[in-house]
Amino acid sequence: MKLTPAPESPTFQHGDEWQSVWGFRCGVSSPGKGKPRASARGGFTSPRNRKKDLFDFPVRTRFAPSPTGFVHIGNIYGAMLDYAFAKKHKGGFILRIEDTDQKRRVDEAEEKIYQGLKWAGLVPDESPEHGGKYGPYRQSERLEIYQKYARQLVDQGDVYYCFCTPKRLEELRQEQKRKKRLPKYDRLCRKISKKEAEQRIKNGEKYVIRMKVPDNEKIAVNDLLRGKVVFESNLIDDQVLLKADGFPTYHLAVVVDDHLMKISHIIRGEEWLSSAPKHVLLYRYLNWQMPVLIHTANLRNPDRSKMSKRHGHTSLDWYIDQGFLPEALLNFLSLLGWSHPEEKEIFSFDQFVKLFDLKDLSPVGPVFDLKKLEWMNGVYIRNKADADLVEFLKPFLPEVAKDKILTAAPLIKERIKTLKEASEILEFVTRKVDYSPDLLLVKGLTKESAGQMLEKAKAAVDKYGIDVEKLQKEFLKLIKDNNWNTGNFFMVLRTAVCGKKITPPIIESLPLIGKGETLSRLDLALSKLS
């Protein structure tokens, strides 16, 4: 059995740096130091001990989503890693639209991707929108390119024409499934001579192009996180590369594009690891240098399944609508599979870019913990200057005037975890919240005593207007003079004015309502008591 060596990654500096640059050595086991698990598999250097990263070629990463619908939070996670790694090395971050599946294409999806990236601040250097020297960046616009390489592979004899109908393939699969065998193409058309195949094509027969996968080989994939992963070629299907509609499949397109676009590091989800040997084969057939491959763990639902709509909130839009701040979301996401060297939890994205390294990523799929995200978002909200916070708050408080939002900002920033919560906590500002009279009878107060408190509070407001400092003094005096319970007094006032027991500090909230409305609400409360 022949062993196919793991293809080498792009040019590297020779000598000692090699290992530290790539974080692994191809096919050489590394004794001694290194992340234990990894060193046994391929010899990682220790992230903490590693030398400076030295690249003698520009780092270029790509985010390559399919425009099939909404932007998934996992998309943002992946794009963030791409962006951070590229920027850390002063390299390029490329957006490529993988729209080779006509059936699944959704028109608005591409626009959503641009918006999502913009919101998150992960703006690509090259994209269909921005252009760039390696375009077009939409795969549907690169058809001739794929066809050209498909032709080359035909000429080299590394691929073959296949005329099997989808129906036959389906039946084949069913049969294999029934026999509990590996579902795999039976290579029927591999026997057809090139001449015959070309004749049949001339006759107008529909065909696809499949790659010839060699027998009895071990195909090694070098993954930056997992070291060398070896696959049996016998278990790999003769993958379709060019579909009957002339579009490439992912496997052809991704290899051709990553090479032509000079992508140095392919960062993609772990679901691609199984098809990586196919790509290794294609790089070999095309005689191209293999980029660095890294398969990152997918985000998980609390039940550990791949994060999906069924269980939680996966759409970026949901997070935006809830009022999560982009910097909070990125900070949270950066802590999935990675940790700050000083164990910090809160740090800027710039810090992350500086400290992040692909090699330090954990191969384990992290559960997305919304509670922690909420906490972190709260931290970011609290840390924002009031004037800045106002801008973020405005869309969530369409009925509240800007100056009132500014007044409210310091009162609510310690009480909300998402911007959306502001609308609930400030509900009393724009409307009289209805409540039951019982609510005014705090801790066994009688109607009379509660009424007395409100009468005197009203008199104070009437006299001093909404002057926070004066009211503060006056209310405390009233409490002392009348020998009231401090908590009770403020709670009665709070309920009367806001209609609920949970509000920002009550005196400071009065300016949000104004004198006239405050008096009117106190009157309403008094009438509820009589």
Added chain:
RNA sequence: GCCCCUAUCGUCUAACGGUUAGGACGCCACCCUUUCAAGGUGGAAACAGGAGUUCGAUUCUCCUUAGGGGCACCA
């Protein structure tokens, strides 16, 4: 069915053969306090199991178990 990946508190993670296994979210208690928060202090909470290797394994190897991913003319 087959292939591949993975395994530290409930969750996110630190640990690179020798630690009272550290931090964060969440949870509980107390303090502060006009409610709620925020803040402060403290607490409960983990090395999946079994064999090796070693003077010594959370850490290295193997097996088991469990979880995840993949096996399309989808990406």
